[in-house]
Amino acid sequence: MTISYHRLSETSTDLPPRRRIHKVFIVAGAMLWLTFFLLQGLGWLVASRAESITDIAEGKPPSTDPVKLRSANESLQRKIRGLAPKGPYIVIDTAGNRVFLRQGEATLREMVASCGSGNVLEDPVGGRRWVFETPRGEFQVRSKVIDPIWIKPDWAFIEEGEPIPAKSSERAEPGMMGDYALGLGRGYFIHGTMYKRLLGRNVSHGCVRLGDDDLKHLFEKSPIGTRVMIF
Amino acid sequence: MRFLCVLLLILGVVGSSRADEVQQLQAANRLLRAELELAKKGQLYMVFDLGERQVQFKLSGVVATRLTLSDVRFWGPEPSEKVRILQKKEEVKSAEREKIQVTSTTETPPVVATPSPETKPAAEEAPKAFALQALEIDDMPAQYHMILDDGIRISVRSARQEGMISFLREKAESLWWYLSRPLISLWQYVKGKTYTEVVLTLPQREAQLLYWSFSEGAPCLLRRAAAAN
Structure with a gap:
């Protein structure tokens, strides 16, 4: 060894x-x-x-019977489908600047629009701040106006460097919103525009601008309560 | 004896496939229940359907648009079927919002007459009207990461361009990805966490659209396998 x-x-x-x-x-x-x-x-x-397993279970655990599960799943799918609009509805693509009038899965009309620019405005005096973005989510047509008059909000005066008028009559600006306007609530509208060459670009202050023919068509086909889906 | 063995084998196979089916149906059930809750709220939500290779933008159960994924890679434990919230987005260069420059109102004399509508289109004709100050889809990144509230990481990349160099780079990236993920998983495990990552490859425009529409705080669902009813 x-x-x-x-x-x-x-x-x-x-x-x-x-x-x-x-x-x-x-x-x-x-x-x-x-x-x-x-x-x-x-x-x-x-x-x-x-x-x-603690991460998985939320609420009642599903059954273990495949027949019951299948029928429960079909019922859930029916419930989800039931939430979809029954009549025509409007879909707005804020990135592509497109408005679609749809019924079910079918697109009835595709329109070129101008959605929010995403710009930020800060009031140099009051410190208020606005983000000019078209909001996403579900809305509905709450009002329909023929020959709407734009009541200029504070930001419009601040943006142009003008003093904010004391009288509300000085805020009215007819013709700026085209021939029709569909109100979506929270101050947002689908309306016409004088800047037709900018349709297809993100230039608005959050409203959705459309060309004359498209606006007329949408106005005629969308009754009050029409659902509007914005993404 | 041989017959008994074959019978046991068949019974075993049938039993396991039935268990798989039940598991799939249960997963679909949990996902549908989660979706029903989301759909009732009327807010925009995303469904990352990895089995069907698509991302659906949904509102009230309606598919507003769908993006087709050219490739999907998945790493980590199976995610549970529940609503997740986008916590943050990480990108090399984020899109910056333009701040509108305002001239001080204190120095501006009061304007009595509002600009007439006729003057507006004329302003549009001017070349400077096309130097738009806006945040548009082209400003969005095409490669980024999205972190969900439970730590799941969704990496988005745009589809590769044609060419040998691009092909080789993609293969090298893929190799690196498969070699590094186990080490990350292990490291996270040591820290008492799990690590799940999904890599989605989309055409550039669609990757930008996903960045645009899926904003922080928005909910989503992650469907791993093809839908079972």
Whole structure:
């Protein structure tokens, strides 16, 4: 035993320094690879385990009977479908500046619009702030006006660097909103524009501007209560 | 004896496929219940349907628009079927809102007459009218990350362009992704968290549209497998 140990130690110390460094590198490399693969394996294992059950369950747990489950799912789908508008409805794409008049899945008319610019206005005196963005979500046609008159809000005067008038009669500006306007609530309207060349661009203060023919068509086809979906 | 073994094997296979079916139906049930609650609220919500490779923009159960995903990658534990909220978006360069420059009203003399409508289109004709100060879809990033309230990370990238370099870069990125994710998962596990990441590849315009419409605080649903009824 002693002899063999002696021999072994002799062989290892007899190695030239370069080979010894090689050997160390090989062993270290192998260890690194082994660690890497071990960590990879553990990582895959951790990633593939199921999410904790406490995170899943919210409310009544679903049945385990496939027949009951199928019928429950169909009933839920019916309920969701039941929330959809029955008649024509308006969909507004604020990014593409498009207005769609739809019924069910069918698009009855596609129109080019101008939606909110997303710009910010700050009142240098009062410190008020406005973001000119078309709001997203679901609205409905709340009012319909022929020959609407624009009652200029405070921001319009601030934007133009004009003083805010004391009299409300000085705010009225006829002809700016085109021939028709459909009120969506919260001061937002679908209306006409004098800037027809800018249709298809985001230039409005949050309202949705349309060309004359499209506006007339939409006005005629959208009764009060028509649902408006904006995304 | 052989017959008994075959019978047991068949029973085992049938039993496991039935359990799978029940699991899928339960998942669909939870998802539909979550969607019904969202649809009742009348707000915009997104459905990331990874099985069908699409993102649906929905309001009251109506699909306002749908984006087709050219590629989907998923990493991590199966997400539960529940409503998630977009907490924040991370991008290299975010779109900045233009601030309208206002001339001080104190120095402006009072204007009695409002500008007549006839003068407005004339202003539109001027070339400066087309130097629009607006935040438009083209200003949106096409590569970004969205972090949901439970920590799920949705990475969005635009579809690669044609060409060998682009192809090789994509392969290298993919390799790096598959090598690094287990280590991230492990690190998160050590910290007592789970790590789930979804990578969605979309055409550039659609990636920008998703960024535009899916704003912070908006709800979404994540459907992993194809819908089961």
